[in-house]
Amino acid sequence: MRAVGKQVKLLRERAGFTQKELGDRLGYSEDLVSSLERGRRTPQAEFLVAADELLGAGGLLKATIEDIEKAKAKARVRHPAWFKDYARLESSAVEINFYSTLAPPGLLQTEDFIRTLLNGRQPLLSEETIEQRVVSRLARQEILTGWPPPMVTAVIDESVLRRKLGGLKVRQGQLEHLSKLGRLRNITLQVLPLDCEENSGVDGPFILLTPKGKAQVAYLEVQGAGQLITDPEEVRILAARYGSIRGQALTPSESLALMQELLGER
Numbered sequence: 001m002r003a004v005g006k007q008v009k010l011l012r013e014r015a016g017f018t019q020k021e022l023g024d025r026l027g028y029s030e031d032l033v034s035s036l037e038r039g040r041r042t043p044q045a046e047f048l049v050a051a052d053e054l055l056g057a058g059g060l061l062k063a064t065i066e067d068i069e070k071a072k073a074k075a076r077v078r079h080p081a082w083f084k085d086y087a088r089l090e091s092s093a094v095e096i097n098f099y100s101t102l103a104p105p106g107l108l109q110t111e112d113f114i115r116t117l118l119n120g121r122q123p124l125l126s127e128e129t130i131e132q133r134v135v136s137r138l139a140r141q142e143i144l145t146g147w148p149p150p151m152v153t154a155v156i157d158e159s160v161l162r163r164k165l166g167g168l169k170v171r172q173g174q175l176e177h178l179s180k181l182g183r184l185r186n187i188t189l190q191v192l193p194l195d196c197e198e199n200s201g202v203d204g205p206f207i208l209l210t211p212k213g214k215a216q217v218a219y220l221e222v223q224g225a226g227q228l229i230t231d232p233e234e235v236r237i238l239a240a241r242y243g244s245i246r247g248q249a250l251t252p253s254e255s256l257a258l259m260q261e262l263l264g265e266r
Contacts, residue, residue, distance in 0.1 A: 001071075001131070002039030004048075004064050009037040011055040026050045029169075040127060041115075042135055043068065079136055082226045086219050089211045089228075091143060097208040098154040099201050099245055103165075104174060105154050107141050108181055113174045114138070116166035149186045155201075155242075155249045158194045161262055172263060179259045182252065190249040191258055200244035208239055 012022050020030040028047065035041040045065045052061035079087045098105040103117060114137050118130045143150060164171050182189035207219040218229040218238045229235055250258065
């Protein structure tokens, strides 16, 4: 990644562009271009194709796409040990239900938001670990665009949408992404408003997941530790709780309207 980043920098400087100018011409942020040139972010194929043509690279950048895709595929399996069991079940899920109180569900996060979360971890994660986990999480999201896609519902606490992790730009990008996903046929998003006088989810966030051909399970995660719950009675209780939370939340249309309202704030 560092080698590709150096190539991008050399070609950009030869063409007489600043990082901001290159980003503006290609539709990317200056920060993204800077991170790519330093080897801190994995360049997407679309970026490499566009940059190759704009900078007159003659196929130099396009030629790296195959190797980058192989590196990304290798990184996809590098989940933390405590998360691997859940990730395996998620990959074959036919239904996933999220109740989120601290951050949007990982399957619904933007790349910039993922990086914000990982960069803020204590103790600090290495750049290599951050890159591996970003790639792994983005790879997990491919389940949403496969066929048939899982049916996904998510109740997100309003405080999650108002929290400005990473700054205004990251927050706006995340809100736009959620608004787009909430209009897909297989995804239903709801917001639990701050002024809600009842909250059946005060015990914390959780996930309900139904793997293909198997019974529903639940998953809890806190402070870097995950717990997979398979006991039928415990799963039943969480499923009933999730039903109550959905009943207390805004409707899907009201939730999307709130996201649009928040997008208009500065």
